[in-house]
Amino acid sequence: MSQAALASAPPPLIRLDDVSLRFGQRLALRGLNLQIHRGDRIALVGANGAGKTSLLRLLNGLVAPSSGQRRWLAPDVGPSASSAVAASPAGRAPVTAMLFQRPFLLHFSVRRNLQLALWLAGVPAAQRASRLHEGLQRVGLLALADRPARALSGGQQQRLALARAWAVQPDILFLDEPTASLDPTARREVEALIDEFGNAGMTLVMSTHNLGQAKRLTRRVLYLDGGRLLADLPVDDFFNRQDLPPEAALFLKGELPWT
Amino acid sequence: MPPSLGAVPKPSTMDTLSQSLALALQLVLQADAALWQIVGLSLRVSGSACALGAGFGLLLGAWLAVARFPGHGLLVGLLNTLLALPSVVVGLLVYLLLSRSGPLGSWGILFTPTAMVIAQSILVVPLIAALSRQLVADALAEGGDELAAMGAGRLLSALLLLAHERRAVLTVLLTAFGRAVAEVGAVMIVGGNIDGVTRVMTTAIALETSKGDLPLALALGLLLLGVVALINLAVALSRRSGERPVALARGLAA
Numbered sequence: 299m300s301q302a303a304l305a306s307a308p309p310p311l312i313r314l315d316d317v318s319l320r321f322g323q324r325l326a327l328r329g330l331n332l333q334i335h336r337g338d339r340i341a342l343v344g345a346n347g348a349g350k351t352s353l354l355r356l357l358n359g360l361v362a363p364s365s366g367q368r369r370w371l372a373p374d375v376g377p378s379a380s381s382a383v384a385a386s387p388a389g390r391a392p393v394t395a396m397l398f399q400r401p402f403l404l405h406f407s408v409r410r411n412l413q414l415a416l417w418l419a420g421v422p423a424a425q426r427a428s429r430l431h432e433g434l435q436r437v438g439l440l441a442l443a444d445r446p447a448r449a450l451s452g453g454q455q456q457r458l459a460l461a462r463a464w465a466v467q468p469d470i471l472f473l474d475e476p477t478a479s480l481d482p483t484a485r486r487e488v489e490a491l492i493d494e495f496g497n498a499g500m501t502l503v504m505s506t507h508n509l510g511q512a513k514r515l516t517r518r519v520l521y522l523d524g525g526r527l528l529a530d531l532p533v534d535d536f537f538n539r540q541d542l543p544p545e546a547a548l549f550l551k552g553e554l555p556w557t
Numbered sequence: 558m559p560p561s562l563g564a565v566p567k568p569s570t571m572d573t574l575s576q577s578l579a580l581a582l583q584l585v586l587q588a589d590a591a592l593w594q595i596v597g598l599s600l601r602v603s604g605s606a607c608a609l610g611a612g613f614g615l616l617l618g619a620w621l622a623v624a625r626f627p628g629h630g631l632l633v634g635l636l637n638t639l640l641a642l643p644s645v646v647v648g649l650l651v652y653l654l655l656s657r658s659g660p661l662g663s664w665g666i667l668f669t670p671t672a673m674v675i676a677q678s679i680l681v682v683p684l685i686a687a688l689s690r691q692l693v694a695d696a697l698a699e700g701g702d703e704l705a706a707m708g709a710g711r712l713l714s715a716l717l718l719l720a721h722e723r724r725a726v727l728t729v730l731l732t733a734f735g736r737a738v739a740e741v742g743a744v745m746i747v748g749g750n751i752d753g754v755t756r757v758m759t760t761a762i763a764l765e766t767s768k769g770d771l772p773l774a775l776a777l778g779l780l781l782l783g784v785v786a787l788i789n790l791a792v793a794l795s796r797r798s799g800e801r802p803v804a805l806a807r808g809l810a811a
Contacts, residue, residue: 355702358706360705360706395706395707396703396706398702398703398706401703402699402700402702402703402704404700404717404720404721405721405722405723405724406721414717415707418704418708418709418713419707419708420708462707466707472706
């Protein structure tokens with residue numbers, strides 16, 4: 299990137315500088331350097347235990363780095379803003395939401411689950427009704443608003459989780475293998491919604507084992523191996539380049555790196 | 558015991574369960590006012606103790622499920638040990654606190670239902686706290702990350718999960734009520750088993766046993782079980798009516 303382009307580029311929403319994450323004796327992430335910009339659509343790929351979920355939890359603030367720096371930027375800091383509004387740990391974190399492989403829904407109605415999410419996100423009471431309506435409408439669950447959330451099918455539950463995420467209007471949506479436990483029909487429905495969210499300008503960071511899904515939904519691929527970030531490439535490059543790191547190349551061939 | 562209870566005709570041989578059952582039925586059919594006063598006081602004292610114990614116990618359990626501090630494990634271990642707290646020890650402790658020479662003697666509530674409520678509350682708090690702590694800890698393992706991702710703090714998550722697990726919480730409270738209504742040691746010591754004032758089912762049973770009227774004691778015991786069974790039935794029915802819409806919705810979603 300040229301100096302001029304660098305100067306005009308918006309600062310990243312999240313920036314990791316030499317971040318490591320340790321759980322007891324186990325090093326889950328090692329020396330990660332990463333920037334996530336507004337509008338990015340990122341796939342985290344790698345074998346089980348590579349550190350995808352740990353990275354998502356770290357990016358979302360559910361765990362703190364053991365070393366290195368994680369910086370969240372105010373999302374309204376754009377090219378027009380003074381560059382003096384630098385990345386700062388004290389800066390307002392971007393609004394985030396996270397979708398888990400199996401959504402955790404409380405033993406309440408669909409409506410109550412969504413109201414709770416809006417309340418927890420600090421959405422003003424006056425806006426909650428319209429956000430709730432819009433969120434349920436967007437995922438096609440408006441007619442089921444008074445059903446017990448736990449009585450919904452797996453696909454409907456994941457759509458409710460997406461509505462919950464949509465309703466809080468996050469700057470970044472983290473998705474941890476969002477379709478792994480769904481049947482093909484439900485998977486297509488959820489993928490379509492994720493794509494729609496991305497098209498609406500939401501920044502997406504998604505871990506997935508489904509490389510086709512990574513191709514369909516994202517524009518940038520991060521390949522993790524043993525907690526290290528081995529590749530950070532545009533999606534086409536990741537799937538077509540010949541000079542990938544050997545571990546990533548083996549992963550793409552469907553081989554396990556340790557065999 | 559009230560005269561009407563004492564006047565219940567006793568069969569010549571009353572050492573069998575069937576005879577006790579017949580006597581229990583007779584007591585119910587007679588609708589003896591003194592008996593129902595005892596039953597009512599039992600339910601009021603144990604119900605109040607459970608309500609008070611739930612206030613403290615659920616909060617303590619939720620807090621212990623999420624709090625991390627030096628000695629946390631020790632405190633949880635102590636709480637679990639207190640599950641075996643003998644009711645007579647609780648009675649003695651409360652007696653020492655409330656007796657005229659005790660630190661709270663000026664309250665003047667010894668040998669009143671209030672003292673019995675306090676004693677039974679102390680008895681059920683460890684039970685409610687220990688069981689609800691485990692309940693919340695298990696639910697946190699399932700959904701704690703997601704609630705945190707939505708912006709809930711640890712304690713708020715624990716309280717939300719108590720609401721989420723409200724049916725299991727109800728079972729915990731029923732268990733606590735069962736422990737309270739069935740204990741005799743604490744209420745005997747701090748209540749004194751005063752006829753018409755602090756006499757409850759269990760102290761009445763103890764009295765009839767000491768008088769040698771074992772069939773009447775057994776009949777009163779069966780009545781106590783019957784009352785608790787009715788409460789459980791009512792709770793089960795209310796649960797089922799709550800579950801019906803879920804089952805119906807599942808059927809529609811399938």
